[in-house]
Amino acid sequence: MATLESYRALRSHMIIASKLVGVEVWTAPGVVRPASCFIVFQIFLYFVGSAYTIIKYRHDLYYVLKILMTVGTAAVLFVKFAVNLREGEQFKKYGEDIEQELLKPYQAGTPGEVSVLSRTGRLLWLLARIWLVAISSTGVGFLLYPLLVYIIEGKLVPLFLYELPYLDWHVVELYFVNLVFQIQLYVFGSIGTVLSDFVIVMYSFYALAKADICIVHLRELRTMLADASKMADADDIAALQQKWQQCLRDHRLSTRFLNNLEHLFGLTCLAQVVTGVFTVCISMVLALLTDWYPVYLFLAATFIELSAFFVIGNLVEKKVDELYDAITSLSWYRLSLQQQKEYGFVVLRQQRPLGLTAFGFMPLNFESYMSVLKGLYQFFVLILKSIE
Numbered sequence: 001m002a003t004l005e006s007y008r009a010l011r012s013h014m015i016i017a018s019k020l021v022g023v024e025v026w027t028a029p030g031v032v033r034p035a036s037c038f039i040v041f042q043i044f045l046y047f048v049g050s051a052y053t054i055i056k057y058r059h060d061l062y063y064v065l066k067i068l069m070t071v072g073t074a075a076v077l078f079v080k081f082a083v084n085l086r087e088g089e090q091f092k093k094y095g096e097d098i099e100q101e102l103l104k105p106y107q108a109g110t111p112g113e114v115s116v117l118s119r120t121g122r123l124l125w126l127l128a129r130i131w132l133v134a135i136s137s138t139g140v141g142f143l144l145y146p147l148l149v150y151i152i153e154g155k156l157v158p159l160f161l162y163e164l165p166y167l168d169w170h171v172v173e174l175y176f177v178n179l180v181f182q183i184q185l186y187v188f189g190s191i192g193t194v195l196s197d198f199v200i201v202m203y204s205f206y207a208l209a210k211a212d213i214c215i216v217h218l219r220e221l222r223t224m225l226a227d228a229s230k231m232a233d234a235d236d237i238a239a240l241q242q243k244w245q246q247c248l249r250d251h252r253l254s255t256r257f258l259n260n261l262e263h264l265f266g267l268t269c270l271a272q273v274v275t276g277v278f279t280v281c282i283s284m285v286l287a288l289l290t291d292w293y294p295v296y297l298f299l300a301a302t303f304i305e306l307s308a309f310f311v312i313g314n315l316v317e318k319k320v321d322e323l324y325d326a327i328t329s330l331s332w333y334r335l336s337l338q339q340q341k342e343y344g345f346v347v348l349r350q351q352r353p354l355g356l357t358a359f360g361f362m363p364l365n366f367e368s369y370m371s372v373l374k375g376l377y378q379f380f381v382l383i384l385k386s387i388e
Helices: 003-020 034-056 062-085 088-106 111-153 172-227 234-289 292-326 337-350 366-387
Strands: none
Touching: 003 088, 003 111, 003 172, 003 292, 034 062, 034 172, 062 088, 062 172, 062 234, 088 292, 088 366, 111 172, 111 292, 111 337, 172 234, 172 292, 234 292, 234 337, 292 337, 292 366, 337 366
């Protein structure tokens, strides 16, 4: 599949999802739609129901923990919803830049350029399918639980354990009202999760692709500079100048793509890390102390989602380092005097921090990931001791 067609095909699915959850980033950025109001109302009812249930069952610790397990996910979804709605124009502009500055110019380019874009497109389609299956699996776990309990014990239990005021699910008629509300809440929540997370993945991977193309051109320039040690004619000098200008433009666009990632997703990353640690910790406690099996799928999906953010951040960090190595490995002393001055600015710019962070609090890389896991374990042990 052609790289531009692949991108547009992915975007068409995301446009449909964005219309369903009321955040039309690509068609009506920043505009509050009826679907937006519906989603906010749903989130409001969820938090009201969760607070009501926690107060009602405050003397049952495990029941409260089962409620709190999904609160973190709902909170980060609301943050993602608000960020995508507020920064809609910037999200749309980033997508247009991918199309205009990356895909259109290079999809019919050299074999190296086409290879980078094709690889990125294939990987994104694979990740989209994997993440859709991972999120859907949590729903299967929650849906099967009430069915199995009814078959084995003959009791009705809700899909999720939170209750809505004045709608007691112990009454059969109201049970199905609660069930319908919870199913559609889960469906919209899953759509929002897949959409918001995949936007981060897609934009990050295309930023990496732009950096890869810049590296390809820098290596071509390095080869030309090595050949420049021989006697060069006017055509060689002109070709070298053209390649240098191409590398300058590529580097400028690469740094802009990478900088915009932090601007668009910094707050989302912070919310994901904080709520992810909280949710994983609560889920681990429930998995250890109860036989409530839906927690296992939810724990796996949440842990994978938390880890994925650090993996993406680490990939961005490594690509920035690779770009720096490609720049510093040039035989800069063979450039003209004007080009050497420009080269100095490129090196200076490359030394400034680039990459994803948790809103500036910490970089998203494997070192930070290990620190987060250590803190998660300490939090987990603290909760266990407090329960005992």
